[in-house]
Each structure stands twice: as structure tokens, then as C-alpha cells.
Amino acid sequence: MRVAITLEQCWHRVPGGTATAALGCVEALGRLQEPPEMVGISAWHRNLPEEPFEPGIEVAGLRLPRVGLYWSWHEMRRPSVERVAGPVSAIHATGMAVPPRSAPLAVTVNDLAFLRHPDHFTPRGLRFFARSLELTRNDADIVVCPSQHTADDCLRVGIDADRVRLVPYWSDDRLVLPDEADEVRQRFGLADQFVLWVGTAEPRKNLAGLLEAWQLLGRKGQQLVLVGPDGWKSNLGGALAPSDQSIRLLWFVAEADKRALMQAAAAVCYPSLTEGFGLPVLEAMVQGTPVVTSVAGATAEVAGSTGVLVDPTNPQEIADALTGLLNAPDDAARLGKQGRERALAEFTWQRTAEGLMEIYRELAGL
Structure with a gap:
């Protein structure tokens, strides 16, 4: 079986979670004893x-x-x-750029955030996503969703339930060693105890709410550390007071450093207004780090009972959740341990790969 998989998002200025998730799917499929033959599809580029x-x-x-x-x-x-890939049994559009249905077509819908929060997107982005949704509704044989939250959104916009499949993402289960995590913490000059946020700075990530919550805490000797690239409709660097040493902005860091920071953190806080999955939540759980995240949306699905769930629109509630973890390290460690156990049991590469293979076989009529 030969499958064409769109990977153009890997070349985006900010590849973000959609590129990470798509590459994770490719890696998971490649680990199978009998993987499909895969060919990535992109626009024209001189370099990788x-x-x-x-x-x-x-x-x-x-x-x-x-x-x-x-x-x-x-x-x-x-x-x-097929113009560049040759004959294929199926096409998998892993983002919202939907190629023509020249072979049986699956489209991954990571989220429909543009419908929930249209003010968070540019007019051009809204037009693009609206057209993507129209093509998905009309042309996709199967719609792949990483969470029940996204699947429910797809049903609400008129995609038939018999075309929707739930295939959660996964994360590498390697636990960073404490010495390695501490070396990275010291290299970045961070406090012994810090709260970590990871993601692309854009409105739905609710960084304004997180920053307000941190100010309400008024913690001395501890830090809020922000990791990730600047996205759109964001002025993250300009929003931080240069004199406030309790907030550190690291921007983009290497993948290994990101995982080490997650292991070193006292907690990871991810209070997004909406998410289609929330890979940083899962990555933190893998490292055994307790998570504060939103009670609404897909991140609550990922964290389950091992996360501290908050109303993302209430900075005081975010602050109280962080205070509870920072002041009770034994409780935080218990939640972190439970989070890792949940991540290793529920979000495996096998579950992702087998779910996708079932879809590809269905598309190919096997």
C-alpha cells in the first residue's frame, strides 16, 4: 500500500503543533512491523x-x-x-490544505478554532480555513480527529458521523534524567523552581491570562518560563516588562532542551482557550510533570483526572491552581506520576499507527 501524506506545514514559518503531529504520525507508522509505503507531498523547495x-x-x-x-x-x-508521487492507494491531508481527491482521501482536522474564535485569525486565514472545511465536508472520504472535542465540532458543522474517526496523537516516552534536566535548567540560568509554558504565541493560547495569573501569584524566587516561537496577532516580547526577572522568555529551543525543561519544571501550565489536542500537555505528562490546563476542550481529554483543570478565562483560578502545586510538592509529584502512567497507557505510538493503518486499509478497500 502506497500513501501520499501532505507535509508542507513542515516548511511554514512557524510549523507548530500540526507539523509535529504529522511527523509523529509518520514516525509511528514507520515503527510498524509492516508499515505502508509513504511519500510526503510538499510545495517546491530548494532545501529541507x-x-x-x-x-x-x-x-x-x-x-x-x-x-x-x-x-x-x-x-x-x-x-x-500523483503528478509527483505516482499512483497511490490513498491520500492523507494532515493539515487544512486539501489536495484534490484523485485517490481516496482522508483529511485530518486538528481543530476548528477559527469558528470558535474568529477574532483570533486574520481575514486571509479565515478564508483559507473556511474553504478547507468546505472541501473536507464535500470531498473527504474519512475525517481524522485527534480528540473527541474536535470530532464533536466536526459533527456540529455537518460532517457525517460515519466518516469521522478518532486517532489520538502520541509522544516519545523517553524520560529525561534529572541530571540532564538540571544541566539544561542551569544552562538557561533559570530558578530552581519554575512554571513552564510551551507553544506558539497566538491569541487562543491565552498567554495574557497566564501572565495575569502569574502577577497575581507574586512569587519571589520562582519564575514563569515561556518557550516557543512568536506566531500571529502576538506581541509577546513587547508585553513583558524588561525589569520583571520572574518571567523568562526563551523563544524557540531545541527539542531535547524542551523536554528537559519539562522534566525540570515544577509544573507546566497550558491554559488555552481552545485546542484540538494539546501536545505540550501530553509531553509534560510523559516527563512526570504536573499540568494545569483548561477544563474545556481537548486538553482536558488528554490530562484526564491527572491534570488540574481550570477556567482559562479566570486568571485567579489559574493562579490558585499553580499555588496549590507549588505549595504542595508531594501532591504535585503524585499527579505527575499519575500523568506519566496515563500517557504511557493511553497515548501510544501503536494506537496512533494502528488507527491510521485501519483508515488507510478502509480507503484502499483492503
Whole structure:
């Protein structure tokens, strides 16, 4: 079985969670005893994307730049992926750029945040996502969702339930050693005890609410550490007072450093307004670090009873949750241990890979 998998998001200025998730799916499939033959599909590029977003499979580039390719796919419904990939049994669009259905088509819908919070997106982004949703509803044989939250949103916008499949993501289960985590903490010059946020700075991540919660805490000798690239409709660097040493902005860090920081953190706080999955929550759980996250949306699904769930629109509630973890290290350690156990039991590469293989077999009529 040969499957074409879109991976253009790996070349985006901010690849973000959709690229990480897509590459995780490719890696999971590659671990199977009998993996499918996979070919990545992208626009035309002279170079591979930077680490950690370099695909681990062959990538065939269509001879159009990204903007032209996305427009042509969405408005002209060409070119087909087979033009560069050759014959395929199935196509898997792992993001919201939907190629023409020249073979049985699966589309991953990570989230429908643009419908819940349209003010968080640019007019161009809203048009793109609206067209993507229209094509998914009309052309996709199967719609893949990483969470029940996203699946429910798909049903609400008219996608038939018999086309929706739930395939959660996974995260590498390697536990960073304490000495390695402490070395990274010291290298970045961080306090012994810190709260970590990881993600792309954009409105739905609710960094304003997190920053307000941190100010309410008024902690001395502890830090809030922010890791990740600047996204859109964000002025994260300008929003921080240079004199406030209790907040550290590290921007983008290497993948290994990110995992070490998660292991070193007293807690990871991820109070997004909405998420389709929330990989940072799962990554923190793998490291045995307690998580504060939103009671609404997919992150609550991921954390389950092992997370401290809060109303993301209530900074005082976020502050109180963090206070509870920082003041009760034994309780925090218990939640962290339970979180790791849940991550290793529920969010495995096998579950992701087998779920996708079942979809590909269905598309191919096998």
C-alpha cells in the first residue's frame, strides 16, 4: 500500500503543533512491523526544513510555491499529488490544505478554532480555513480527529458521523534524567523552581491570562518560563516588562532542551482557550510533570483526572491552581506520576499507527 501524506506545514514559518503531529504520525507508522509505503507531498523547495521538522520519508515536491499550491488546490482542484508521487492507494491531508481527491482521501482536522474564535485569525486565514472545511465536508472520504472535542465540532458543522474517526496523537516516552534536566535548567540560568509554558504565541493560547495569573501569584524566587516561537496577532516580547526577572522568555529551543525543561519544571501550565489536542500537555505528562490546563476542550481529554483543570478565562483560578502545586510538592509529584502512567497507557505510538493503518486499509478497500 502506497500513501501520499501532505507535509508542507513542515516548511511554514512557524510549523507548530500540526507539523509535529504529522511527523509523529509518520514516525509511528514507520515503527510498524509492516508499515505502508509513504511519500510526503510538499510545495517546491530548494532545501529541507530545519530540525526538528525534517521529514523522515521521501518527499515529492510539486512545482509550485506554497501560496500558489494552496490556492490551486483549493480553487482549481489541481495539481494531483500523483503528478509527483505516482499512483497511490490513498491520500492523507494532515493539515487544512486539501489536495484534490484523485485517490481516496482522508483529511485530518486538528481543530476548528477559527469558528470558535474568529477574532483570533486574520481575514486571509479565515478564508483559507473556511474553504478547507468546505472541501473536507464535500470531498473527504474519512475525517481524522485527534480528540473527541474536535470530532464533536466536526459533527456540529455537518460532517457525517460515519466518516469521522478518532486517532489520538502520541509522544516519545523517553524520560529525561534529572541530571540532564538540571544541566539544561542551569544552562538557561533559570530558578530552581519554575512554571513552564510551551507553544506558539497566538491569541487562543491565552498567554495574557497566564501572565495575569502569574502577577497575581507574586512569587519571589520562582519564575514563569515561556518557550516557543512568536506566531500571529502576538506581541509577546513587547508585553513583558524588561525589569520583571520572574518571567523568562526563551523563544524557540531545541527539542531535547524542551523536554528537559519539562522534566525540570515544577509544573507546566497550558491554559488555552481552545485546542484540538494539546501536545505540550501530553509531553509534560510523559516527563512526570504536573499540568494545569483548561477544563474545556481537548486538553482536558488528554490530562484526564491527572491534570488540574481550570477556567482559562479566570486568571485567579489559574493562579490558585499553580499555588496549590507549588505549595504542595508531594501532591504535585503524585499527579505527575499519575500523568506519566496515563500517557504511557493511553497515548501510544501503536494506537496512533494502528488507527491510521485501519483508515488507510478502509480507503484502499483492503
